[in-house]
Amino acid sequence: MARSRVVIVGGGFGGLRVAKELDKIDVDVVLIDRTNHHLFQPLLYQVATAGLSPSDIAAPIRAIVGRQKNTTVLMAEVNSIDLESKKVVHDSGELNFDFLVVATGATHSYFGKDDWEKHAPGLKSLADATSIRSRVLGSFEAAERGDGDTGPLLTFVVIGGGPTGVEMAGAIAELGRLALKGDFQRIRPEALKVVLIEAGPRLLGAFDPSLSDYAKRSLEEMGVEVQLGHAVEEIGEGFVKVNGQILHTSNIVWAAGVRANPLVASLGTEVDRAGRAMVQPDCSIPGHSNVFVVGDAMHLAGPDGKPLPGVSPVAMQQGKYVAGLIKAELAGKIERTPFAYWDKGSMATIGRKRAVAQVGNIRLTGFIAWVAWLFVHVWYLIDFDRKLIVLLQWAWAYFTHRRRARLIT
Amino acid sequence: MARSRVVIVGGGFGGLRVAKELDKIDVDVVLIDRTNHHLFQPLLYQVATAGLSPSDIAAPIRAIVGRQKNTTVLMAEVNSIDLESKKVVHDSGELNFDFLVVATGATHSYFGKDDWEKHAPGLKSLADATSIRSRVLGSFEAAERGDGDTGPLLTFVVIGGGPTGVEMAGAIAELGRLALKGDFQRIRPEALKVVLIEAGPRLLGAFDPSLSDYAKRSLEEMGVEVQLGHAVEEIGEGFVKVNGQILHTSNIVWAAGVRANPLVASLGTEVDRAGRAMVQPDCSIPGHSNVFVVGDAMHLAGPDGKPLPGVSPVAMQQGKYVAGLIKAELAGKIERTPFAYWDKGSMATIGRKRAVAQVGNIRLTGFIAWVAWLFVHVWYLIDFDRKLIVLLQWAWAYFTHRRRARLIT
Numbered sequence: 001m002a003r004s005r006v007v008i009v010g011g012g013f014g015g016l017r018v019a020k021e022l023d024k025i026d027v028d029v030v031l032i033d034r035t036n037h038h039l040f041q042p043l044l045y046q047v048a049t050a051g052l053s054p055s056d057i058a059a060p061i062r063a064i065v066g067r068q069k070n071t072t073v074l075m076a077e078v079n080s081i082d083l084e085s086k087k088v089v090h091d092s093g094e095l096n097f098d099f100l101v102v103a104t105g106a107t108h109s110y111f112g113k114d115d116w117e118k119h120a121p122g123l124k125s126l127a128d129a130t131s132i133r134s135r136v137l138g139s140f141e142a143a144e145r146g147d148g149d150t151g152p153l154l155t156f157v158v159i160g161g162g163p164t165g166v167e168m169a170g171a172i173a174e175l176g177r178l179a180l181k182g183d184f185q186r187i188r189p190e191a192l193k194v195v196l197i198e199a200g201p202r203l204l205g206a207f208d209p210s211l212s213d214y215a216k217r218s219l220e221e222m223g224v225e226v227q228l229g230h231a232v233e234e235i236g237e238g239f240v241k242v243n244g245q246i247l248h249t250s251n252i253v254w255a256a257g258v259r260a261n262p263l264v265a266s267l268g269t270e271v272d273r274a275g276r277a278m279v280q281p282d283c284s285i286p287g288h289s290n291v292f293v294v295g296d297a298m299h300l301a302g303p304d305g306k307p308l309p310g311v312s313p314v315a316m317q318q319g320k321y322v323a324g325l326i327k328a329e330l331a332g333k334i335e336r337t338p339f340a341y342w343d344k345g346s347m348a349t350i351g352r353k354r355a356v357a358q359v360g361n362i363r364l365t366g367f368i369a370w371v372a373w374l375f376v377h378v379w380y381l382i383d384f385d386r387k388l389i390v391l392l393q394w395a396w397a398y399f400t401h402r403r404r405a406r407l408i409t
Numbered sequence: 410m411a412r413s414r415v416v417i418v419g420g421g422f423g424g425l426r427v428a429k430e431l432d433k434i435d436v437d438v439v440l441i442d443r444t445n446h447h448l449f450q451p452l453l454y455q456v457a458t459a460g461l462s463p464s465d466i467a468a469p470i471r472a473i474v475g476r477q478k479n480t481t482v483l484m485a486e487v488n489s490i491d492l493e494s495k496k497v498v499h500d501s502g503e504l505n506f507d508f509l510v511v512a513t514g515a516t517h518s519y520f521g522k523d524d525w526e527k528h529a530p531g532l533k534s535l536a537d538a539t540s541i542r543s544r545v546l547g548s549f550e551a552a553e554r555g556d557g558d559t560g561p562l563l564t565f566v567v568i569g570g571g572p573t574g575v576e577m578a579g580a581i582a583e584l585g586r587l588a589l590k591g592d593f594q595r596i597r598p599e600a601l602k603v604v605l606i607e608a609g610p611r612l613l614g615a616f617d618p619s620l621s622d623y624a625k626r627s628l629e630e631m632g633v634e635v636q637l638g639h640a641v642e643e644i645g646e647g648f649v650k651v652n653g654q655i656l657h658t659s660n661i662v663w664a665a666g667v668r669a670n671p672l673v674a675s676l677g678t679e680v681d682r683a684g685r686a687m688v689q690p691d692c693s694i695p696g697h698s699n700v701f702v703v704g705d706a707m708h709l710a711g712p713d714g715k716p717l718p719g720v721s722p723v724a725m726q727q728g729k730y731v732a733g734l735i736k737a738e739l740a741g742k743i744e745r746t747p748f749a750y751w752d753k754g755s756m757a758t759i760g761r762k763r764a765v766a767q768v769g770n771i772r773l774t775g776f777i778a779w780v781a782w783l784f785v786h787v788w789y790l791i792d793f794d795r796k797l798i799v800l801l802q803w804a805w806a807y808f809t810h811r812r813r814a815r816l817i818t
Contacts, residue, residue, distance in 0.1 A: 036550060036817045055462040060815040066592030073592075075550040075817070092556045126816070141445060141484040147501045183475030183482075406469040407535070408445045408484070 003028050006326060007088050007097035009078050009263070011038050011061040013312040014295035015103030017319025018326075019065045025327055029071040030095055032088070036060055036075045039126060042312065042377060045164060047129035048253075049171035050137065050406040054126045078104075080266045083288055099290045099326050102277070103319070104261035106296035106310055109274065111257055116235040120252035123164060132253060134408045136172065139250050140179055141408070143187045154191045155249040157240050159232055160256030161198025162205065163348035166215055168253055169196040170351040173222045179406075194224045195249075197242055199231035199256070204348060204356065206309060211356040214365045218350045232256075258310065260297045267291070272299045272307075281338030283322055292325075294318035300339070308341055312380075317341060347373045412437050415735060416497050416506035418487050418672070420447050420470040422721040423704035424512030426728025427735075428474045434736055438480040439504055441497070445469055445484045448535060451721065451786060454573060456538035457662075458580035459546065459815040463535045487513075489675045492697055508699045508735050511686070512728070513670035515705035515719055518683065520666055525644040529661035532573060541662060543817045545581065548659050549588055550817070552596045563600045564658040566649050568641055569665030570607025571614065572757035575624055577662055578605040579760040582631045588815075603633045604658075606651055608640035608665070613757060613765065615718060620765040623774045627759045641665075667719065669706045676700070681708045681716075690747030692731055701734075703727035709748070717750055721789075726750060756782045 004027050008015045011033035019031045037058040046052040065071050076090040081100065088095045108122030121128055121135075136156065143153040156176070158169045173194045180189040196203075196219060202212040203219075203226065216226050227242060234241035239248050260275040269285040270278045276299040277285055283292045283300065295315030302308045321339045328336075345359030347369065355369040364372060413436050417424045420442035428440045449466040456463055474480050485499040490509070497504045517531035530537055530544075545565065552562040565585070567578045582603045589598040605612075605628060611621040612628075612635065625635050636651060643650035648657050669684040678694040679687045685708040686694055692701045692709065704724030711717045730748045737745075754768030756778065764778040773781060 036546060036815065053462045053464040055814040055816055058816055060592075062588070062592035063815065066594075072553075072594045074554055075547075076554055092551075092554050137445060138484075142501075144481075145483055145485055145501050179471070183469075183471035185475075185481045405464040406445065406472065407464055407467055 004098040006099040007095055008101045010103035012105045014315030014319040017316045018101050018323045019071055021320055021323030023068045032074045032076055032078055034077040044123055044129050045167045045171055048123055048132040049175050050133055053405045102293045102297055103295050104263050104297050106258040106260055109257035109259035119235050120254040122254040137408050144184050150191055152248040152250050155193040156251045157195045157247055157249045158253045159197050161203040165255035166203055166348055169194055169224045173224050174351050196224055197227045201229055208358055208363055215350055215356055218354045222351055264297050282336045283318055283339050292322045302341055313344055349373045413507040415508040416504055417510045419512035421514050423724035423728040426725045427510050427732045428480055430729055430732030432477045441483045441485055441487055443486040453532055453538050454576045454580055457532055457541040458584050459542055462814045511702045511706055512704050513672050513706050515667040515669055518666035518668035528644050529663040531663040546817050553593050559600055561657040561659050564602040565660045566604045566656055566658045567662045568606050570612040574664035575612055575757055578603055578633045582633050583760050605633055606636045610638055617767055617772055624759055624765055627763045631760055673706050691745045692727055692748050701731045711750055722753055758782045
């Protein structure tokens with residue numbers, strides 16, 4: 001009998017974990033991703049704000065699992081999945097599978113206003129990050145040259161008050177203040193305006209309210225204007241309309257909504273409003289015990305009845321769990337215990353030396369939370385050499401207040 | 410009387426040096442570049458072959474001279490120069506000058522066959538380098554996927570046997586051998602073919618013939634096929650024709666010819682066949698003692714009667730010299746001694762542990778030349794923190810045989 005084949009679509013935290021767990025198992029593994037790299041998404045905002053380089057937070061998928069003898073890595077875009085004939089169709093061929101893991105993650109959602117995207121790009125890929133970086137730095141350059149009004153050029157609007165929005169607003173404020181203080185002759189630090197817009201009543205809605213307050217206060221001390229309680233009404237060329245008022249700006253970043261990758265829909269299984277597959281307690285889809293969806297692409301209720309959050313620990317734990325199920329089944333064990341998420345806590349950084357963190361009933365703010373944040377993020381950067389280099393760069397940037405990756409490309 | 414203004418066009422080795430030398434001098438300095446970064450061009454081939462990241466070899470010009478109080482940095486494209494009215498016209502305005510330094514460097518030359526460019530990109534900017542990197546890595550991916558013939562996908566042709574061509578051919582051979590040995594399941598190291606084509610009778614024509622021989626032998630040991638003595642006859646989609654034979658390839662890199670930036674022509678002064686301004690012994694152009702051209706954009710004979718080479722030491726020494734002339738003139742001293750180039754020698758790297766170097770009558774090859782090359786190149790990387798980080802990355806890559814920046818973007 002031929003070896004079983006496991007096809008994994010997506011080389012993010014979830015998919016990569018499945019592949020790594022299947023190393024040395026008697027099964028063929030094919031990992032397909034449309035890019036050639038695994039991306040450490042939690043630090044993508046650092047690339048967008050010139051603190052880190054793309055290669056600091058991205059590692060070739062081949063460098064991670066390419067040397068596993070049972071694993072083939074393919075860089076290809078998957079176009080559809082055929083559950084009946086157990087087949088994945090990609091741009092240059094198709095692949096049969098015995099087990100399928102869909103780990104395609106999430107993309108931006110503009111809640112039906114797709115024409116907003118060109119004015120308000122989101123932050124999900126390296127290309128997104130370098131393009132936002134070029135726009136932000138390019139605005140400073142245009143203001144220094146004296147192209148048009150300095151006001152809109154130096155106004156930065158971030159939409160969405162979750163961790164990404166908070167991190168982006170804080171990082172732009174720091175980048176701008178730092179750059180304008182020293183490196184420019186004509187434009188002044190006072191001209192910088194950073195606005196963070198959140199439709200809900202508080203920032204960081206998934207955190208304890210005391211941490212939301214701390215985040216708001218910290219951002220305001222850093223010069224960020226925080227607007228709560230009103231959703232954006234309109235976005236167009238050079239402006240955002242919110243609460244009946246027009247903000248003129250050349251720089252809008254969208255961090256307000258995500259939805260599952262559209263490929264999930266091709267599974268033909270039930271999805272939620274964000275396009276995520278409604279999975280069974282064992283992460284499989286109804287009627288197909290050999291097809292799993294993990295991470296940001298799936299919807300599964302946690303012990304509190306709310307869906308599990310779209311964060312990397314969920315994806316990684318599900319990846320490990322699903323690989324375990326596959327290994328057990330290959331060994332003849334069919335019975336499955338449901339997936340259980342171990343919540344290690346959440347954290348978000350606000351700026352240099354400021355962050356918030358909560359683990360169970362423990363809540364941290366300020367420098368200690370920032371050190372915890374730094375430690376956890378550097379620790380999880382996949383390769384050891386990267387850990388060391390990134391840590392050194394940060395340490396250096398910390399002492400010199402410089403941002404090294406200020407490239408407009 | 411208003412302060413005199415020095416306008417410098419180009420933030421490469423020459424232009425930057427002029428600006429740095431004018432720090433704290435009673436003169437207004439405006440440095441214009443179409444990018445926001447100074448590029449350490451000698452290591453660009455390392456970015457193209459995934460050994461280094463763009464931010465490792467590029468530093469924001471503002472980070473280098475932005476804090477000089479008398480210096481304004483503008484990111485803008487200069488379109489023309491009007492010597493009569495002493496004016497530089499750029500995309501968003503114009504600038505009057507009292508002194509002008511044109512330090513715009515060189516670009517690719519296809520000797521009139523401009524349609525070759527789209528098939529055989531050259532290597533002058535970060536965008537060139539990341540695009541070549543994506544093409545090279547993308548070819549390995551396509552071969553692994555099984556798109557079309559593996560032969561042409563894994564054939565890499567480098568045209569031009571000067572330092573850049575030799576460095577590129579060696580680096581591609583190493584990247585390919587390393588990648589194919591471990592990270593791919595389907596394609597084999599034997600399938601890799603790297604061809605280096607040089608029209609002249611030997612590689613590294615500016616070096617001593619013994620070093621040319623060493624370079625050829627070393628490349629051949631690394632698996633590179635070296636073809637000498639025939640110019641390329643034709644380049645088209647997927648092929649190169651040389652010496653009557655067709656080479657089928659998806660990857661062509663052009664390192665054969667350069668010409669001065671076209672802006673030089675707008676000076677209306679005499680140029681050589683490569684479009685370089687024929688400058689006076691003081692680097693000024695005839696009839697305009699306040700207008701200088703330095704570096705790769707100028708033509709000036711050295712003591713041996715041959716034009717000074719297009720290398721960074723010439724540009725830097727001329728930058729320092731021209732800044733000295735401007736300082737002297739501001740202080741009322743009109744007399745000028747001609748520019749004298751101090752040749753510190755030349756070096757080119759071939760691969761890990763192999764390089765050639767010559768300084769006067771001293772000739773080095775092999776590991777010692779490579780260490781010298783490494784030391785000189787890291788030393789000249791402008792910022793200290795970069796020196797340290799880049800050195801560490803290289804040390805790490807050296808011990809682990811890994812290339813960290815293998816990103817297709």
